[in-house]
Amino acid sequence: MKKFIILLTIIPVLIGSSLEAQNKGATCYQTQIDSICKAVFEEWNIPGMAVVVIKDGKELHLGGYGKTSYDSQGTKVTPETQFVIASTTKAMTAALLATLADKGEIKWGDTVINHLPDFKLYDPWVTQNFLIKDIMVHKTGFRAYATDDLPHFGYDRDEIYTLLRHIQPTYSFRTTYAYNNAMYTVAAKIIEKYYGMSWDDAIAKYLFEPLEMHSSTTGKNAYHTSARLAKGHRHFKDGDSIRFELRRDTTNGYRWLSAVAPAGFAVTTVKDMGNWLRMHLGKGEFNGRKFLSKESHSYLFNPQTITGADSGSIYNYAQGWTIEQGPNGRMVRHTGLAYGYTALVTFLPSQNLGIAILTNAGNTTNPHMAIAREVSELIAGTDTRDWRKHYMDAFMNTPARRDDARKEDSIAPKRLDLYTGTYYKADFGEAKVTLENGELQFSIKKVNVALSHKNGNVFTMVVPGAGTIEVEFFPGTNVPFESLTFNIGDPIGRFYKNPI
Template sequence: MDAAVERYRPPGLAVGIIVDGEVVFTATRGELAAGGGQPVDRDTLFQIASNSKAMTAAVLARLVDQGKLAWTDPVVRHLPDFRMYDDWVTREMQVRDLLIHNSGLGAGAGDLMLWPGPNRFSRQDVIHGLRHLKPVYSFRSRYAYDNTLYIVAGEVAAAAGGAPFDRLLRRELFEPLGLRRCQAGRWLRDEVGNIAQPHAGGADGHRVARADPEIVEDPPMLAAGGIRCSLDDMLRWAAMWLQPERHGLDAGGRPFLSATQREEAWKTHMPMPLTTRMREWDNSHFSAYGYGWRLTDVDGTWKVSHTGTLSGMYSSLTLLPEKGVGIVILANGEMDELRTVLGQVLVKRFTRPADATLTVAHYAGLLAATAPAAANAATAADAGPRKPALASDAQVPTGRYRDPWFGEVALCPNGEGIEFRALKSPRLAGALHYSGERLLVDWHDPGVDAEAWVHFDQRDDGTRMTLAKVDPAADFSYDYEDLAFERTGDCDAP
């Protein structure tokens, strides 16, 4: 822990380990907000991001146990207005398919309705937009990570459970398991208190990015990545999975989940790619997705885990069921490397305890060895010198444009330049620039860290605009490539 903090200097960090049902280690470092003087502790709320997915799956599993739905139910049985791009897929999509990333959509398809937040998309907007997202693979043919279908899963749960999804989370998950600090839905910042804020910047310059407002609204992405929990909450959650007979009972002594549904959550429902790093670092032989969990093997033992990533918030939950071990890492900064390195070292304490060489420095060195290649790739993707596109440039077809799922944008003069502004995603606003002969959008918000190429296709039947990531390796949630804008009017149109 100290070695990781010294090397990466996170603004705030909370780590806990549970073994055989007992918390054997906790440590917290840093502050809720850099320079604010309020320390992180075991009750500090962190955004757990995609670790929310296993909680969504658990709520659905509870409803299956209660006979309110079945994993093989068609989604349209619970949400009659649900549509995918293909009518056959719409009919065949089952509740279980919503959880295992097999829809045929590309990775991150539709994420621009969720990210960057906050924005003005509702859950209904997200679900309606799915019918316009074209698949890139055959249904159920391969794994491609998505968030939008988890939002559908949350609404299926709400329909079957007879309550909004945030209330279901409290009723079916937080209260039975005593997750007393976890938050979902709409809540008041000052009433809840002790909340880690997301940070941008590096080790010597962390700054709070998009601090929580007084009223924290119910995020559309709640079921996919919108839950907040403390370190103690996450350790209780881990203990339920590792020792259900002891920690998986509600106040009335009833099992939180049946043995059948616990087994179902950790089955291999969808094969995943086995990466070179997994083979070389962990001697892994398989990789798969369960219901909200990633499954693999490490040094001959079973590993069940997930990570969570939002801008300025990183989480990790790792379970080694055969060893009774659970490891939680929560950070409120851009801490991808810290999460990887510290998580790896802690796992190895249980899978290869005799190997004293597997330290923070060791794994940081392995990552550093790949840094030159990554830096070269980033340099190659850099758009290079640029100059502003001028409002007087007749080559730029300014006006109002519309994409069927993302909605309207304005590409209009702003002073001497040209501004791109998305109606429902206010943080996607930036100035149009030339890089050589190509056009790109340079976003105003530094937290939007993936610039977009802009291309126009002027035809007899109208003007079309498409976008693409300047850096092809940028986060897949910037799914610019799924956008297909058509010009709908002039900038002075109402």
């Protein structure tokens, strides 16, 4: 009996000691993680940043640093501060498609036209054979960032979906990785069809609500109205230092982000992102409830496209995620960068560890990667390199872009009034060229800008958000000029004075 009493006395002591040790360990990690975050925040001169670290389903760190903006309206960043999360939205759109797979509405191997009869790409064979699993893995055949300039002209999400049929491919289908935002509008169309509501409403009802992400929404509902949304800043090198300044181009930002919303316009907090990470670390389960089946959840991370390799790792793209397979195991991640906001969401299954880092500083996600690498190695008990120095050196030593374009022999233009007229292309609409006060003006959709002569029948225009765009005119048989095209990097074909 005495032995039994002694054992009963010892067991609570041992349990208490174990819990105390765990708590001390967690507290130690929290202090060290906070130190890493503060150091990176200060080294990179970031205006505002929020970080959440989830380990074994629990918050290991949750913190805010800096200010929501550096103007008179700026307040302290907290875990409840909202940020635009840019391309980390892609994984959420992919998860919504996976919920439809669980419901039996779609199969990843289905052709897109089986669900969207109006879907059309430039090549008829590709259109007929394009599968749902092809939509989000960046092997469509387009050049990188195809159609990204079109929102700056005023084309919206639905119009860009239609314009995909005019974009001539640069590569053969399924052969080459080329990152792209526009194809996520196709995924959104499928989501909208089966949920019977807009993508914005579907992500709120079928993702944010079940994952209890109560402060999450989309830019449509927050960009101009939420007092909790941090303001975007430019973030750039200035000699040997890094500076930032508040972005003022919010009209252009909203227009562009709205047009690619399923690829980049979710708005959330790190507090909510903790739940997003918990679901993934739980292999589709959240708070004891199934959000995704294990099969659908696993499929999201099946490598689909090789994106690169180095001496230690190989990189693949899956359904809205980058998969890095290296000597320390698998790192699932995605970065985001758009209009003064940057984000990183990552989890390491072998460590049961998830990290989300959101900032209101544009230009690079190197500081995010430095934090993620340092934190994961801290918890793993490894120390392979000084990641803060590695990512800072990579950023600061990037050479400035050089303009290697040769100066062309200048050929005078024809009489300016000969270029004027209304040019038309199906689905793109009308492009008007007028002569005002001795200067050519080009207008299409929301763009109305001056044309400057470059060489021969080639002119340039400066489109806010898109930069300098070339416009080329082509002579006709019965008229001085019968057609034109403008160079947005994608071969879009010609606009004709007499529609053909």
